[in-house]
Amino acid sequence: MARCPGGYAPVMRWILLIVLLTGCTALPASPQVDRVPGGTLDAATARTSLAALPPGAPGSLRGYDRDCPGACVFGQPWFDVDGDGCDQRSQVLARDLTAVERKPGRCGVQSGTLDDPYTGSQVTKVSSIQIDHVVPLAEMWRSGAAGWPAEKRVAAANDLRNLVATAGKVNQSKGDKTPDEWMPPNTGYACSYGRIYVTVKAAYALTVAPAERSALEKALATCG
Known part of the structure; x- marks a missing residue:
């Protein structure tokens, strides 16, 4: 292992402090950058599907x-x-975490470890983990879901293909942003994130704004 002369011990103390305070640790490399929910399109199909998505300016959030x-x-x-x-939520935690322990006699996950694909960090506190809608629900609304029946919106909001576990602070920083406004800090996950996003947009025939399409094309261009 490479050492940093004179600075290794202080750095390790800071890392330990971060672990104790947040439950997150930096990983040496981007973790599981190819990890995607079941049913996610491969890169070639995602590119084709993106090209076929109907264009449209974002609608109103009224x-x-x-x-x-x-x-x-x-x-x-x-x-x-x-x-x-x-x-x-429990389904996604059980899918995305390792060393999962459930609450006694219940489905809820009480402990486990997340190799967070969005950040390249490891999260060990379940309370620090949130579930991201890769295509935000607000974006679904303004790109077609406003006209859907209630049952279809409930199904879309709970579609496992659109749900990814990530650190809570990162999920909150994303909010309702689209790929032209926000991408995962872990740049190695751009391809996978783009594939998931296009999968969901294509599954529900949602419209795509020009800037959003351009950002997705760039993300898919990073795929090997």
Whole structure:
């Protein structure tokens, strides 16, 4: 292992402090950059699908409301889609984490380790992990979902192809941003992120704005 003369011990102390305070550790390389949800298009198919997506400027967010109770246009988060007693958040945590331990007698995940593809860091506190909608629900709304029946919106909001576990702070920094506004800090994940995003847009025949399309083309150009 390469050593940094005179500076190794202080650096290690800072890393230890970060681990203790946040539960996140930097990994030596980008982890699992090819990890994508089941059903994600391969790079070639994603490029073809992106070219076929209908163009369109983002629509209005009028009527968009995720607050429950209230309008709750994408339904109550999170939904147990297959009726197995395990909601989609728990499904994604169990899928994306390693060394998973569930709550006694329950589906919920109480511990595990996430090799976060968005950041290249390791997250060891489940409470620090959130589930990202790769295509944000607000973007779904303004690119076609506003005209869907409620049942289709609930299905889309809980579609495992669009859900990825990541560090909470990163998910919050993304918010409702599209790829022209935000991409994962771990640049090695650009290809995979673009593939997931296009998969979902294509599955629901959602429109794509010019800047959004350009950003996705750049992301897919990084695929090997």
